Amino acid sequence: MLGQVVISGLLAGALYAMVALGLGLIFGVMRVLNVSHGPLLMLGAYTTFWFFQWLGLNPYLSLVVSMPLLFLVGVVLQRFFVSRVVDAPELSSLLLTFGISIALVNLAQLAFTADLRSVEYLTGSFLLGPFAFSKSRVIACLFAIVITTGAFLFLKMTRLGKAIRAVSQSREVAQVCGVDVGRIHMIAFGIGSALAAAGGTLVAVMVAIQPEMGQVYTFKSFLVIVLGGAGNYPGALLGGLLLGLIEQVSSLFLTTQVNEAVAYVLLVLVLLVRPTGLLTGRAQ
Amino acid sequence: MATLLWSLGAVTLALLLGTAPAQAQAPIKIGASLSLTGTYAKPGTYQKEGYEVCADELNAKGGLLGRKVEFVMYDDQSSTQTAQRLYEKLITEDKVDAVMGPYSSGITESVAGITEKYKKVLVSPLAATTSIFRQGRKYIFMVISPAEVYLEGLVDMAARRGLKTIAVINEDTLFPKASTAGTVDMAKKKGLQIVLQESYPKGNTDFSALLVKLKAANPDIVAAATYFDDAVAITRQMRELNVNPKMFAVTVGGDIPEFYTLLKQNGEYVYGSTQWDEALPYPGQKEFLSAYTKKFKHEPSYHAAAGYAGCLIYAEAVKRAKSLDADLVRAELLKLKLRTAFGDYAVDHDGFQTAHKMVMIQWQDGKRIVVWPEDLANGKARYPTPPWNQR
Amino acid sequence: MLPPAFCVLLIALAVYPLEGTGYGIRFMLQLFMWIALAQSWNLISGLTGYVSFGHIAFFGMGAYTAGILIVKLGWPWLWASLAGGVGALVLALVIGWPCLRLKGPYFAIAMLGLNEVLRVAVSYFEGLTGGGSGLSLPALYASVPIYYAMGLVALAVTALAYVIVTSRFGLRLMTIREDEVAAEAMGIDTFRYKLYAFLLSAVGPGIVGGLAARDQSYIEPISVFPLIMTITMIVMVLFGGKGTIWGPVLGAVLLFTLQEMIWARFIYVHQLLFGAIIVAVVLLMPRGILGVLQQKYNLPRTI
Numbered sequence: 015m016l017g018q019v020v021i022s023g024l025l026a027g028a029l030y031a032m033v034a035l036g037l038g039l040i041f042g043v044m045r046v047l048n049v050s051h052g053p054l055l056m057l058g059a060y061t062t063f064w065f066f067q068w069l070g071l072n073p074y075l076s077l078v079v080s081m082p083l084l085f086l087v088g089v090v091l092q093r094f095f096v097s098r099v100v101d102a103p104e105l106s107s108l109l110l111t112f113g114i115s116i117a118l119v120n121l122a123q124l125a126f127t128a129d130l131r132s133v134e135y136l137t138g139s140f141l142l143g144p145f146a147f148s149k150s151r152v153i154a155c156l157f158a159i160v161i162t163t164g165a166f167l168f169l170k171m172t173r174l175g176k177a178i179r180a181v182s183q184s185r186e187v188a189q190v191c192g193v194d195v196g197r198i199h200m201i202a203f204g205i206g207s208a209l210a211a212a213g214g215t216l217v218a219v220m221v222a223i224q225p226e227m228g229q230v231y232t233f234k235s236f237l238v239i240v241l242g243g244a245g246n247y248p249g250a251l252l253g254g255l256l257l258g259l260i261e262q263v264s265s266l267f268l269t270t271q272v273n274e275a276v277a278y279v280l281l282v283l284v285l286l287v288r289p290t291g292l293l294t295g296r297a298q
Numbered sequence: 299m300a301t302l303l304w305s306l307g308a309v310t311l312a313l314l315l316g317t318a319p320a321q322a323q324a325p326i327k328i329g330a331s332l333s334l335t336g337t338y339a340k341p342g343t344y345q346k347e348g349y350e351v352c353a354d355e356l357n358a359k360g361g362l363l364g365r366k367v368e369f370v371m372y373d374d375q376s377s378t379q380t381a382q383r384l385y386e387k388l389i390t391e392d393k394v395d396a397v398m399g400p401y402s403s404g405i406t407e408s409v410a411g412i413t414e415k416y417k418k419v420l421v422s423p424l425a426a427t428t429s430i431f432r433q434g435r436k437y438i439f440m441v442i443s444p445a446e447v448y449l450e451g452l453v454d455m456a457a458r459r460g461l462k463t464i465a466v467i468n469e470d471t472l473f474p475k476a477s478t479a480g481t482v483d484m485a486k487k488k489g490l491q492i493v494l495q496e497s498y499p500k501g502n503t504d505f506s507a508l509l510v511k512l513k514a515a516n517p518d519i520v521a522a523a524t525y526f527d528d529a530v531a532i533t534r535q536m537r538e539l540n541v542n543p544k545m546f547a548v549t550v551g552g553d554i555p556e557f558y559t560l561l562k563q564n565g566e567y568v569y570g571s572t573q574w575d576e577a578l579p580y581p582g583q584k585e586f587l588s589a590y591t592k593k594f595k596h597e598p599s600y601h602a603a604a605g606y607a608g609c610l611i612y613a614e615a616v617k618r619a620k621s622l623d624a625d626l627v628r629a630e631l632l633k634l635k636l637r638t639a640f641g642d643y644a645v646d647h648d649g650f651q652t653a654h655k656m657v658m659i660q661w662q663d664g665k666r667i668v669v670w671p672e673d674l675a676n677g678k679a680r681y682p683t684p685p686w687n688q689r
Numbered sequence: 690m691l692p693p694a695f696c697v698l699l700i701a702l703a704v705y706p707l708e709g710t711g712y713g714i715r716f717m718l719q720l721f722m723w724i725a726l727a728q729s730w731n732l733i734s735g736l737t738g739y740v741s742f743g744h745i746a747f748f749g750m751g752a753y754t755a756g757i758l759i760v761k762l763g764w765p766w767l768w769a770s771l772a773g774g775v776g777a778l779v780l781a782l783v784i785g786w787p788c789l790r791l792k793g794p795y796f797a798i799a800m801l802g803l804n805e806v807l808r809v810a811v812s813y814f815e816g817l818t819g820g821g822s823g824l825s826l827p828a829l830y831a832s833v834p835i836y837y838a839m840g841l842v843a844l845a846v847t848a849l850a851y852v853i854v855t856s857r858f859g860l861r862l863m864t865i866r867e868d869e870v871a872a873e874a875m876g877i878d879t880f881r882y883k884l885y886a887f888l889l890s891a892v893g894p895g896i897v898g899g900l901a902a903r904d905q906s907y908i909e910p911i912s913v914f915p916l917i918m919t920i921t922m923i924v925m926v927l928f929g930g931k932g933t934i935w936g937p938v939l940g941a942v943l944l945f946t947l948q949e950m951i952w953a954r955f956i957y958v959h960q961l962l963f964g965a966i967i968v969a970v971v972l973l974m975p976r977g978i979l980g981v982l983q984q985k986y987n988l989p990r991t992i
Contacts, residue, residue: 104793105738113967120961148538236798265507270498275809278802390711408907470821
């Protein structure tokens, strides 16, 4: 039992890590807590659903659609809304993204109705001895690993990636070095949204799709950022895995009811004891 | 400052004006709040449709007490607070002649206090929780079978086949909890052993850890007291984790067509409980079905049938009392024994339903087949449910 | 002392129950509730700038505290509601103590998850709270006294806001909002002041939670910890003008009335509108309607 649960936890954790990386990028670069991260994930899921429904497009292939699409959405949101509050007190950006998240969820309710949708593409599991691994979860994990690795390589190796990291560390210095900070902000928000969308696409095959589905991912992403340390991108990875593990294991030993409280208590403890994150040495 | 005063003044004025006494109207106005949006949107809408079909039928036959019947319905958005405000509005402002119940036990419980206060009879077609009817209320009447017996069929069938162990999981809200309590009780009486009993929060989507525990307990039967979303998720995740009980039943949600539309093949062999099925041999079924499908272009669910029946039951009591007076109607409702397209109606002194029978269906080849009780069944149960990888 | 127009209004509201219908009384009583809630949120978030996303938790806490006292110990509802305020206060202390040491965004995250935890706690302590089945209070029709009680709480919280905004304490809170680092450099113990504001902001919702529980005679976890109530509180304050005294009142009156008369019929449009209003206010009218009026008509700063 424990073995099964640990593996389930890690599978889920990889997905959390990818989605949280998106949130972390936005926070690291702009110091904006994007409360609408969950709804962006939801939009990614719906994109996959509709393309599957209308064109029979393989849900995993739809990553090619959902990620760029939400990248654009993210850029637009940043350009027209978020950019105006990047320098304002944090209250403003929090409230703004909060407002955007409500608007997105309800737009989805109006456009798509609250009816549950599902992408019946891959059901069943791989059976390995006493363990059963849901096929869709395993594949989601694999894709998450690939995408996250891709994101890291991008950040480390490309000029744009380095520019993004530079702005995360110090906006003024980056500007002095000739980086177009405004453009970097848009791109970072776009990438963050694209990562959320990827999460949505992968999740679309596993769970029921409905407008409110993203909310829980917003909180989980915040949690991962706290665990890993804000601005600490590799930290987000480990934080995600840790969260996945803790969730599944606590469900086993406690009841499903108490599950959510465990995550929350963990959050408060970490914030109290090591606010810079479990895994980071440098303060951001 | 001035704006504030003006707006407060305007509001007060509007309210005062709105309370002018309404003229006595010829049609009988029946008020209700239904959940047309929010979590209960689907069943709430079906219930509303049932009310409308009933009104049409009554009016086609000359109305009630010689007057037309007209429903005044609002959307309570699946919220108890809103529903309370709306019933108060219906009774004190719209001055309806009568009221009918809303959707769900929770909302019915919250508005029952209001209807008792104003002494209005409340026939509640979609409230299945016993506790609502055992608080000494005088004007509330139950139409459907109580939550506790939803899975009576499952337990009965299991015991007759000599099965020994059962796991019960439920959503942590009013109705599923009552259902679980009843199921556990019946199971124990029939000598079944409860190997796992756990509840999960409303809105939970990940049942994997719970199902891992359940699989380890290896029950013969799995009973899930659910609503719709969780029923679908649990079934799907049982497939993913390769959980193979010999019988698996859900409560609400298992009997709605969307269950199979979403799950397709994975929905086969699942048992569901329902208050009504169109195949049941009750009088007036054909007329109800044709009137409903003609008006709404889709098949009715049991919620629609219950709404329809509840309204007919109320109308019958009014006819016998020859009046709309709450106490006279109440006396008739207590005595009344009636069989409608929905089934039997008879209540005890608390207004608690005693005659109506639940049935169990099973999904076979994409169709719902009634498999229990025997005298109402139109097919045999496919037993045992084969393991996932052998289908 | 108080402007005469205001006194007339108070008298009108005081005699309304004699004329009003059951529905009208309930409408006004809920309006008072929203004024109290919005004003309380204003005390922490409007004045200190610390966004409390989970504020409705105090409402739920008050509702359950009062509900349990009424059902299990037979307390009269007035005392039970006041006890609800105390319960909320305790909760605020427990949460605020660790979380207010953190900077703004982290506090917001912590508050976001609070509701969920409380829902879980309610389910866990089933024997006491009835868990998911909810809690049914013994029947009592007290809309009129509750109307007055809610009205008094709304008045009290508004008066509290007035006192705070015009005091040194309020000034210090606003300093924290403007620039917390500078405030600390000036020697203000930001943690302590934030905590006081937080505690004060929890009492109002706690008491009205208890009153609302009595009025509805039935509480279940979903109905007392819903996100939409937090959203509504926030929109009311932002729209009216955060950090002001009359802003929350204005926002509550306008939005609740509009909601009841028009929007409630279109639930998703209604919520969408709230989201849009939040965005519009943050970008275009950061000081709310009152802020706009203040500029146009040169109204006093503390209004």
